Amino acid sequence: MNALVVAGVLLVILGISYQTGWSRSRNLVTTNGVTVHSRPQYHGTFTALWAMLPALAVVLLWAWFGGDITRNYTVSLIPTDTVMSLDQMGLNNAINRINSLASGYGVTGELAPYEQAAGDALRSFNFITFAGSLILAIVAGGAGLLYARSQITARLRARNQVERAVNILLLACSAVAILTTVGIVASLVTEAFKFFTFINPIDFFFGTVWAPNNAGGTNHGQYGLLPLLSGTLMITAIAMLVAVPVGLMAAIYLSQYAPKSLRAVAKPLIEILAGIPTIVFGFFALVTVGPFLRDVGNAIGLQVSATSALTAGVVMGIMIIPFVSSLSDDILNQVPRTLRDGAYGLGATQSETIRNVLLPAALPGIVGAFLLAVSRAIGETMIVVLAAGNAPILRGNPLEPVSTITVSIVNQLTGDTDFTGPQSLVGFALGLTLFVVTLCLNIFALYIVRRFREQYE
């Protein structure tokens, strides 16, 4: 409710200030007949910016600091000796009770003598501070509006200033994306370092046994990365073996052979595959593909587990097909028609044209698509949780159960975790490893794409 009121007030300020700037600018033109530097829209936006930013600043400041101020006030409403007698949790509880009383929800249990009075006081405090900050926002907005209005003259370069504001806005948005990434990496790194105070990095990166002792105590168990890494790579390789040929050929068919009407239906259908939640794929792997592969294996005399690297890899490959085919299809369609015509004009058949001209020209893009798909496969979790068998053992046979980095992160971080021992902190070390691997792949993909592009253009 309060948020709605604030948003409404801000919108009103926005509308009024834009209108003010706009009409002032119009007046400049009609009364003086002078050449005005900027169009009225820019003066309107200029005024709106000047009015909105101070108002928004007041609102944001209250949003940031208001909580603490209110909390301190609430604590001051509780008798001092009561505060002294309570521990942290008890104090929080007392504050929550007063909050509930203030907002009129009521509380369970008997009321302490001070509580009703404190609730009433808090309610009026909340109202006053809310109304106060709102009025302050309106005043700040009004001041900004008046200032901007006084600035509007024929020579004011409102257009340039608005452009600069847009520029800053866009910069801020991209900064959010970048800073988030930086923040995630930083927290991964610091937590991973905490993990390495328990476990020697050499034992982690080169250990061949994965046996964390989740019971706690002084014996932490063994945290060898290699079984998980090998499982991850094996499943990824199987997935790519499935996805790359099928996806690429589907893309070639769709972009070069399929009649328009079929393409119009088939392309969205394939892309729907990409929209299926991975847990559904995992379920499908566990219930259908795994038993099927086991039966096929038995029929030809091979010992195949129902949950194995093969099952997870095959299903993950199916999941990635639309990724590969859709990207490759777009890339193949971007190859200029003149190149195809050139090959046809020499008497090349359709498949010769595709093999010798189209694919080489599209190669950098296709490689990029493959590596994106690999990153996706390495980070995939749900399918492997269900279908890979969760056996963190170092082995090379894809017909047996394995485990992956992602699965182990899930195992270590689900349930009770307090992030004090290596049992849970290892999640960060694993996450960091995963991040570095996919980062390297992405950099490699960019490098490949750049290199080939230079050659062809």
Add this chain to the structure above:
Amino acid sequence: MDMLAGKVKKTSQNLDSAMNPTDVLDRPIRLTARDVTVHYGAKQALHGISIDIPDRAVTAFIGPSGCGKSTFLRCINRMNDTIEGAKVGGTIKLDGEDIYAQDLDVVELRARIGMVFQKPNPFPKSIYDNVAYGPRIHGLARNKTDLDEIVVSSLRKAGLFEEVKDRLAEPGTGLSGGQQQRLCIARAIAVGPEVILMDEPCSALDPIATAVIEELIDELRENYTIVIVTHSMQQAARVSQRTAFFHLGNLIEQGQTEDIFTNPVNKQTQDYIMGRIG
């Protein structure tokens, strides 16, 4: 206008001195087209085109943009097959053989009728591989020496060899526009075609590169039947012996280049030559 007339005059004089003065139609006819129509979906792009194209001469198709001259050119080697919804009617015969016959092999046809496109379109391969591409897919060379020979002689015929002989392994896309277009001509020649179709081969080139290509076309005429689409009347006058004027999907007038430019019979042709259409 005077300037154009002067140029045309001069060119025709050149032609007169350079060529047999009799009509090149006296030569054997390689290609005959009768009542060729093309539909793109519901839209008719060509209305009954009939024309004879003589051996070892340059035939130019001129006309304003969208008049169907490129469309007709693309019928001759069946490039319209690659465009979805294009339907070709009528008959086109190469040496008396219907190129739209059921059992005709398009791949073989396109090896006999080469094509050079509006925009230079070298493959993203080395200069050598660009020229060697056609001979390779058609199995024209028995060994590496054969192939080398074809590549070198094709580059020579296209007048490009001297400029690129030291960098045959470099990408063809690294050449200048005019060189790229000559590379594409070399690529077409390498297959050993009898007819070469050129679809506005100079429209993306500067005047100097254009002059080089035009000179090349004049040389190639000795060995190949050439059909060139151009929107430059001066170019048609300079390089061709016969000219056909297209307008709105119709073939309005055809004849010796000299006649078309100095003495057009049809009013529309006159208007176009005078710069009043297009």
